[in-house]
Amino acid sequence: MTLHKRNIIGISLLIPIFTLIFFVIVIPEAWAIVMSLMNYRPGVPIEFVGTDNYRRILNDPNFMDSFLNTLRFVVLGVTLQICLGTAIALLLSRQFWGQKLWIALVLAPMAMSPAILGTTWKYLFNSEFGPINYTLFQMGVEPIYWFTRANTAFAALLLVYTWNHIPGVFILVYPALISIPTELIEAAKIDGANRFELTWYVILPLIKGALLIAIIFRTIISLRAFGEILVLTKGGPFRSTEVMSIYLYKEGFVYFSWGTSAAVGVIILFVTVIIASPQIRLLSRQMIGD
Amino acid sequence: MSIKLPQRILSNTPYWFLLAIVVLWSVAPIYFAISSSFKIPKEIFGYPPTYFPEEATLSNFKRLFEDVPEFTRALRNSGIVTVFSMILTITVCTPAAYAFSRYKSPIFRRSAILLIAIRMFPPLVISVPLFPILNELNLSDSHITLVLLYTTFQATIITLIMKSFIDGIPIEIEEAAYVDGATMYQVFIRIILPLSRPVIVATAIMVGSYAWNEFQFGFLFTSTNARTAPVLIAEMVGSLTGVQWGNVFAASVVQLLPALLFLWIIQNQLIRDMTSGATKG
DSSP: OOHHHHHHHHHHHHHHHHHHHIIIIIHHHHHHHHHTTEEOOTTSOOEEOTTHHHHHHHTOHHHHHHHHHHHHHHHHHHHHHHHHHHHHHHHHTTOOTTHHHHHHHHHGGGGSOHHHHHHHHHHHTOTTTOHHHHHHHHTTOOOOOGGGSHHHHHHHHHHHHHHHHHHHHHHHHHHHHHTSOHHHHHHHHHTTOOHHHIIIIIIHHHTHHHHHHHHHHHHHHHHTOOHHHHHHTTTOSTTTTOOHHHHHHIIIIITOOHHHHHHHHHHHHHHHHHHHHHHHHHHHHHHHTO | OTTHHHHHHHHHHHHHHHHHHHHHHHHHHHHHHHHHHTSOHHHHSOSSOOSSOSSOOSHHHHHHHHHOTHHHHHHHHHHHHHHHHHHHHHHHHHHHHHHHHHOOSHHHHHHHHHHHHHHTSOHHHHHHHHHHHHHHTTOTTOHHHHHHHHHHHHHHHHHHHHHHHHHTSOHHHHHHHHHTTOOHHHHIIIIIHHHTHHHHHHHHHHHHHHHHHOOHHHHHHOSSSSOOHHHHHHHHHHOTTOOOHHHHHHHHHHHHHHHHHHHHHHHHHHHHHHHHHHTOO
16 A cells, blocks of 8 residues: 555544534634624624724723633632642542542542532522531621622632532642652652652652643633533622623623624633643644654 | 551541541532432521431422423433434544554644644634524534534544554554455454444543533523533523522432443543643653
């Protein structure tokens, strides 16, 4: 078989996946960019308006708020997820009796659909009969009306989202931890490193790669958080939990202002691409194997 | 040994204590959802909240299917969408993974990078243009739309995981088949597919749990016909006439148990593949 013919057969194996991606992602994506340049609303003739939509969004204080909310949500959320996820992975890397069960229980939150996550935590945070307020009450804290005030609603959302996504960090960091050669750890111990020094100067630098991937991955995922927020707070109260994806949803699917909605989408895409580019390079190297 | 053992247990006590906190934190919300589903509604609203159902009852589950007849349909929709997403993803990704594993010429490298780059696109961004397109094509509120969306958004990561697995299948087996006059398609179907069974099962379950749990596309693109279970449950909590928490928890548990089962089955694979898929290289 000639090299040329061999390649053609190989390419034919790629046709199905690229057909799907072309029709389901590429075409709509391109169309989103076109839409973002149009006055695309029901009841008015559709026409090109240049960068009007972008200008309108950037001058909308609500959009700027949603941008800042996103920033807060992503920075705080990813920090919490990474710190707690890594701490839990470090703890479990000690290998407990019954390890497989403990890992399963630690991973369990990731089995929850955003819908179930939202409903369950809505109950837990309920101000009248929820277990969280009851526990706080027993510790002497007055009932908190979690979802009626901006700060508490944001804190609650952050807690729920972190809870849900710690396993996502764990599955990246834990394998890196357990693949550290034991000789390295032993050598550090012989050199007299205490537990903190061992973790901070030996273990963490060794899993730097996995941590970096986890940070990028969690940032990309947190940027697109939508379902959890919609079910839990709908972006409220007073838009305090309205991140960009909720703003996009309201513009398009509630007010039918598709042009501005698409423009928000393009902005989210732009931010994602900037953050994702190191990850793309890394994964590509893995995919083509060298 | 008789002196050493108690000492070891003793020195490990703080770690067991930490582990207990971690496990409690991870499991408590899920536990509350499950235990509430067995409580009579009065107890769910009761104060103080109880940790164990005072009288465990299945009445919530019975009433769920009576009060919310749509739930049966939603479960069926979720099932259909899950199964077909699994089948389509495997059908589309196995050949691609094989090609990426065995071909090294530039065109394959470039298409791999393209695949990964496109994968980073946020799903919500394509929802906006898809909405008018789907309405135009009469494809909104249909199973096929969800299946295509779920498959496409899982395709890259699944291909990546499968490719790492196929890399480990010795090429000599294939060469022997070529010597015997087999074509590439025959080699793929008769040799690669059977040997890839473990990774096919694991990745199918990964896609399955994603499709079973997915909320965003289901919420945006279905209304009554293809509405999936998570979407219906979210609607039950958004109800303006007062939330029936008994029904909500029963429905949540019915939806959650298969997802937990999926996770339990693929746990080992998940941890291994995430390493090879993301940190190697």
